[in-house]
Amino acid sequence: MLIIDCHGHYTTAPPGLQRFRDAQLKRIANATLPEPVMPRISDEEIRESIDNNQLRLQRERGADVTLFSPRASAMAHHLGDEAVSSAWTRACNDLVKRVVDLYPENFVGVCQLPQSPEVPIAHSIGELERCVRELGFVGCNLNPDPSGGHWTAPPLTDRHWYPFYEKMVELDVPAMVHVSSSCNPNFHATGAHYINADTTAFMQFIEGNLFTDFPTLRFVIPHGGGAVPYHWGRYRGLADMLKRPPLREHVMKNVFFDTCVYHQPGIDLLAKVIDVDNILFGSEMVGAVRGIDPETGHYFDDTRRYIDALPLEPRDKQRIFESNARRVFPRLDAILRAQGR
């Protein structure tokens, strides 16, 4: 059985990337500054940034492959304009590609998108195509709130998003619904904005009819589905009150939750109420919560332990760890098959 971690970000990128970003942000404030150029980053620097972080933890925790995307909190689509977002996104995706090329058995690429507030999502299609067709990436992170906490974009079920969904369907790649940092002081990024976005997206899918229009469109809602599994009765009841079909038919053929829930009782609940076919192993390691849980002595984000402890049959765990991810990300499956795995 392969252990596929569907949720990893390059949070440890070499400092050159941040220098480039800092120069971008300075230029937003002062347009007379020159357009920044991405500093040269050596393979050695990339190896250093990975070997003692994600790669070490993969080995220690016994994971085989991580779906790897640029740092989510740094996407910050609300900073600067479309050109800034576009240049930043290319730089981030290109760096992930270099990680994948250095460690082709350990990492598979998932791309950031050059979203920008008020800019049509169709403008993100080019980068998706580049990343999938040229760089070999297998999915993307779609930000439902490029404004960074002001929620000015239309709901994910709005036709605004349809041109992008058409391309996702054509390329057969899913999106993880993932917001970035928050410029609204009400929302702590990883403690409120992320979880709220997960919950919000799910409720939008209940209200809408998106999967009637796109029967093969697939989304991963990270962080264990936000508040949804804990309030599963509420969502079943709301679907009923809103005269929607049962969630199993209406949403859960197309929506999947990862296991980025950082304690055993949360994972127990997830596995109890959500069909095992809708759960993908994920850890977001070296991410939002990096410490050791004093109650267990293990890292909060070592989510493999929680899955291992579930009272499930081996074949169900195999779904969570491997086969669901291969089904939701067919291009990942193709890469693994080509590697003989």
Place this chain on the structure above:
Amino acid sequence: MLIIDCHGHYTTAPPGLQRFRDAQLKRIANATLPEPVMPRISDEEIRESIDNNQLRLQRERGADVTLFSPRASAMAHHLGDEAVSSAWTRACNDLVKRVVDLYPENFVGVCQLPQSPEVPIAHSIGELERCVRELGFVGCNLNPDPSGGHWTAPPLTDRHWYPFYEKMVELDVPAMVHVSSSCNPNFHATGAHYINADTTAFMQFIEGNLFTDFPTLRFVIPHGGGAVPYHWGRYRGLADMLKRPPLREHVMKNVFFDTCVYHQPGIDLLAKVIDVDNILFGSEMVGAVRGIDPETGHYFDDTRRYIDALPLEPRDKQRIFESNARRVFPRLDAILRAQGR
């Protein structure tokens, strides 16, 4: 043992109340219309609206007392201006007071506040004092987002809110953190905005130092604490990363969760990870989710059944059903004692 439901709204008010509201909203659109007058509503109408709804369900489900406040989704602080919010709030609170007077053993009042976007919260102190001192109410519902889904107010830990907190402390009344309807199409009110607000408030309390400044200030976070118990490991870990004290000391002396979680696995999780002293029985009956769960044959919001099924000692259930509410709402305790209960 008394069964105290800490979370009930007057969702079934006689139609006269809505006629008044409609006239208010028409006048917002056309300022030449006369100031609306609240229609006379008879005791008979009030009895009709209660007897076959909240009172019947209290009896069927075996609850004794409900903390009763105006309909939360109808507060809609974002509609109209301060004068509109103020007149609407008085009308709603006065009607709750009439319910309490007709059924003094079954209902105890909790007030809506005349909040309005961009208006200082100090302007809500007068209505809080009126409701507590003159009408005998025991708490209030505080809306952290009077903009209705645009989140333009400062976080609850900001000094903006302090004048109101000072009055809460002086009167010894807690607030339930409760948003209202959403005018942001991203957020379904009861399916996203409510739950997001619960999660957001909790994270604000982690980030801030509010309870150092107000050691006796108390909040009930409804809907089982939003996403928080499901992600309890995440919040413990974030508190640690942010160098805050452990949650038990930093937040949980002052913050309580109700049991408005509409399925057994959710309540099981809540009782497993949250100290029993921080859990207050609540149902929000005749509220967000009114249907029957096809999986159990019982109403989703009949939360008493879920508590009854918990593997807890009777003394712990007594805390959830009664003594925690009496401790968090001392004025409720005083009313019950005066009734010999």
